[in-house]
Amino acid sequence: MSRLSGKVAIVTGAAGGMGLATTRLFAEEGARVVATDVQAELLQKEVGAIDSTGEKVIGLVVDVSSPEDWQKVVDQTVKKFGRVDILVNNAGILISKGILETDPATWEKIIAINAAGVLWGMQAVIPTMQANGGGSIVNIASIAALASGSVADAGGVAYGASKGAVRSMSRHAAQSFAKDKIRVNSIYPGPVYTPMVAKMVGTFEMAAESLKDLCPLPPHIGEAIDIANGVLYFASEESRFVTGAELVIDGGFMTQ
Numbered sequence: 001m002s003r004l005s006g007k008v009a010i011v012t013g014a015a016g017g018m019g020l021a022t023t024r025l026f027a028e029e030g031a032r033v034v035a036t037d038v039q040a041e042l043l044q045k046e047v048g049a050i051d052s053t054g055e056k057v058i059g060l061v062v063d064v065s066s067p068e069d070w071q072k073v074v075d076q077t078v079k080k081f082g083r084v085d086i087l088v089n090n091a092g093i094l095i096s097k098g099i100l101e102t103d104p105a106t107w108e109k110i111i112a113i114n115a116a117g118v119l120w121g122m123q124a125v126i127p128t129m130q131a132n133g134g135g136s137i138v139n140i141a142s143i144a145a146l147a148s149g150s151v152a153d154a155g156g157v158a159y160g161a162s163k164g165a166v167r168s169m170s171r172h173a174a175q176s177f178a179k180d181k182i183r184v185n186s187i188y189p190g191p192v193y194t195p196m197v198a199k200m201v202g203t204f205e206m207a208a209e210s211l212k213d214l215c216p217l218p219p220h221i222g223e224a225i226d227i228a229n230g231v232l233y234f235a236s237e238e239s240r241f242v243t244g245a246e247l248v249i250d251g252g253f254m255t256q
Helices: 017-028 040-050 065-079 104-132 159-180 197-203 204-211 224-235
Strands: 010-011 032-037 057-061 086-089 135-139 182-189 244-251
Touching: 010 017, 010 065, 017 032, 017 040, 017 086, 032 040, 032 065, 032 135, 040 057, 065 104, 065 159, 086 104, 104 135, 104 159, 104 182, 135 159, 135 224, 159 182, 159 224, 182 224, 197 204, 224 244
Parallel strands: 010 032, 010 086, 032 057, 086 135, 135 182, 182 244
Antiparallel strands: none
16 A cells, blocks of 8 residues: 555654554555654564564654754654655643642643644754645644543643644644645544553453443544544645644544
């Protein structure tokens, strides 16, 4: 399959969950991928399983909250593959603390990774995309940016705020860089079974059972590939006339 043939992508949070599923799918569809994460050992294991040669997929340890790390990864991507066509801002963390429980350290950590990390990523890749005549940026937000209440944000007020920032920045960037043929779209996952969710709720079956009254479409919780398929659409030329769009992938959660 070759929906991304000839394209070069950077994917953050790629050692597991939605980022790993996206990296695998992109490689299957013909892209060369720079997979990034802070979990060095796990990242290299997963990247090696996708491409042991390092010719199509490489792993780089990157702290998305660091503008310096971002510039390094873009420079290394261009050096290795010659260009950057696609950026997937997927890395994120969740800490379930409400209004009264959230302390400055928690707030700053979540905003630094989930929101500022998206900003620094776009800042780093947009100049090279401009020079190349265009590109596609896909920012992973959350239904927490669209729905109110502690169910959508799992009780994490800073998480919801950070994803609201991602939504705002995505629309801002889409408008600002359309003239450069840079498309910026965002995805809003609902309940998805990832390693982060597994730590909170246990097995897939347990998660599905707990969500059956909130997420009407069976099996009541999504899988990482469900999000990766949406990312692939935005990354490919199939969405060449789409920018500033918001794709909700939530099994009907938002219909409640």
